[in-house]
Amino acid sequence: MDIKTVGSIGYVREGHDVLSFQVGSSTTSPVEAIFNNTNNNLTGPVLMQVDGYSILLKGRTNNEPEDIEALISGNSELPELIEKQIRLLYGVGPRCYQEHFDEETGKLTRKWAKQPEIDEMFDDWEVKGMEHSAEDTLLQIIRRYYYHEEFYPKFHFSLSRLLSDEVIRSLNLQPPMFGFELVENNRTRLASRRQIDMFQDDFEEKDFDTVFIGNWNRGLTRRFKRYKKFKLSKARANRYSIGHYKNDAVGSIYGVNKLYKGSRDWILGANSTPKDLNSFFKNFFGAKVHIIIPDAWCESKKLMLQKYCEINAKRKADGKEYLTVNGIEVGETYHEHLFTLYANAEVKKLMTFLSGAENQGKAFISYSFRTGDNEEERWRFEEVDLKQKDHVDSRLDFHKRAQEVLLAAKGIDASISNITKDGIISKSGADLLYNYIIYLMMNRPIAERLCMKPYNDMIRVNKPHLYKQGWRWGLYTDVPARQEETSPKDRTKNQQP
Template sequence: MNEIEFYNQNAIVNVDDVAFTFETAENPREFDKYKTVQDTLDWTNQEYQIDNYRVFPFGTNNDLDKVIKDVIQNNSISPGILTKKGQLLWGKGPQLYKEELVDNNLVRTWVQDKRVQTWLESWGYIDYLEKIKEDYSYIQACYTKFYLAKGARVGKPSIAKLEHVSPGEGRLATDIGARSYKPKYCIVTDWNFKRVASVTDYDVYALFDFQKPFEHRNAILYSNKYSFCSDYYTVPDLYGSLEWIRRSTAIPIILKALSKNSINLKYHVISPAKFWDKAKEELEKKATTSKPYTDKQLLDYKKNYLREISKVLSGAENTGKFWHSIKYVTIEGHKIFEEGWEIKEIKQNIKDFVTAQITISNQANRMVAAGVGMHPALGGAGESGRADSGSEQLYALKNYLLTGIDIPEAIVMKAVNYALKINFPEKELKLGFYHLPPQKEEDVTSSKRIKNQE
């Protein structure tokens, strides 16, 4: 009897005399699960229309945030690297400061202000900043909603509070027919629906304008790192590392199959995503009101299909049989892309096979760290089998604090520092992340070491 275990788009198939791994390969034009042409990243030629609004999609399928979330959270190392990156940015936490020139050097003077601190705590600024920091770690962008205080009604306007808006819910937009394609609004809704035309429940907010902070009762600020030649959204640093992350994710599944019950993998079967998309469409067409389509139907279809493949691949009596499949051809300009089933035999040299998989995994881990701008010594993705030296970690940390903090902090703190300048202009205060200067172990006295350990 066939045993089939699914892991997202991958599976392990095990029968009496053969075992193979299975994965769903995306369109070769695509970079992971969204249909963005790799060599152009041209999202600005696409738009959606919702009522009287022109909505700019985040990724060609308008689901780049979901794609990154799924790819990262299924991986073993990427979440840890991004968490470490966020921790390094956070340091000892947010603190108020003033910028001053001392001997022609710009320095921060950290201060405490009870009035400002009371306002920050009144709307939970710590929780807000933790969410904003997390969004920035993943996509180098974040959304913040501004609320006006009731004092605006009596001529004393101020910002009452700030609120985090999930990147999965916010999209930039402008008016249909507007001459300028510059975004004017942020449309907030659940963007995980299948068809944009089905959207009926959404909220529209004007984009926050620091020059006119009290023009709207609520407004949203999209704070982001500019990406070269990208008009609206940031292209996340992770974009170029997604394929490496997927390779890293697939390897533990393959090694599990290799070690489970001492089975040896004989084949690796790759199927085109378009094949399953068409199968899903057919199942949806056959669905009725009394028996609507469910994802379980597609899963059962996959299992049955893999059982048919296993019949061809297994058994000595199948000598001479062959597997036939259809190739899908996509023509784009002068380029021709083919998608079809592939069955690759895995040579039964277990040691070399495992070594090759581990080598790929280690390289993938280092490429992921590089893709998110983290030195391997800080992200925990150094050379396999050795710990990074203390001096290497120390210099990596010093370099990060000197060059990797200012821009991320400015983007994460942009909304709250706008609010501080609006509400407390006379104080000239800003909010920033406090960091202790790194020290070599030999520079720390023994008494301080004992105190720190306690």
């Protein structure tokens, strides 16, 4: 027997029999009521006190990063959609460029070129002591951006940070900042030295100038590392500092995954569809068939059990062991419970034999009986119309609608995502190219600016003279041209090895 409860509701399952229940008239537990009540004081930011600091929690229960990652990873489409976004943004990788404004055409263009000082600064990070290369760290940043819309690089500074730029260049010393590594979102929390009362005090983002790193959701004794938050105005003040880069969200100091906030219920519904359908198909036999056992069979088995009891009485007198039927010890005296046990064993045998994917195509054998009027009585299986097809179709329709909602929220056309959509007939290369260009124009600029900002801040700290000249690190994407606009020798079909 399996009993499970969620809050004040639950179910009891014994084989294929399921009974649901609830305790009281409300189906919300006291704890759920606290967090689900939109009028309580926990609807805003939540703070906790650690080592004399006010820590700003991520979510009401301080586990929002884990919740986001579990929600996305449990979806059948979102992880690959995000990987597509990463590939579309990364393109062929980071390169140096300068922006130029053409007064004649009124267009802003980038001039991509090599810049030896900048290229050298981002080379060989592993040799300089970093865990990953600059390019690998960039891929990590982009991935965290699409999962959380914020990320935390840990900047490493050398002792040359205490010297002026002129002295560093004249002595050819290592630049002040020699790299950074990414810290996972679930390990970081913003902190303030102020003792903030979250119910009465007013506070803002600049109050949180410290970052705590630690294991927030495991163990009773916690050990935290504490760093100053990176600020360009005080970039060289500390040997290590943690940057906080985010896509701004209204009413939140942390970055907010808008997809998680706005489409969470759709994602949860889509995530539950495969499990729901698998469970349905696994148990569909017991769910839609009603078994009728004929009276003649029952009477026959009762007589059989009575005979076994008589035989066992004689065997006891002869000093022999009792006979058993279907694994049931019938003893010497017949009673109605013996028949109940026997009938239950037959039904279990039937269900075990006929239900489940491994038993498809098998047969169950029973005897039929004739009444005094020569009418046949036998086991009957009557189908109970529980609208199984309607249930499956409705789940699939919901899943399809959830896909559309997620694609719309992500801003990815079905032709780019490779997720089929009803009503989409044209799959021409021209449509795909058009949608691809539109996606890049609408979604790329903000994502690139934010993900490349730590690198451009590094240029600003280490090479301020190049930064003033307009040098930046950006993501280069080679947008393909239409085949009819390309010479025959340069077309895709002629580029295969």
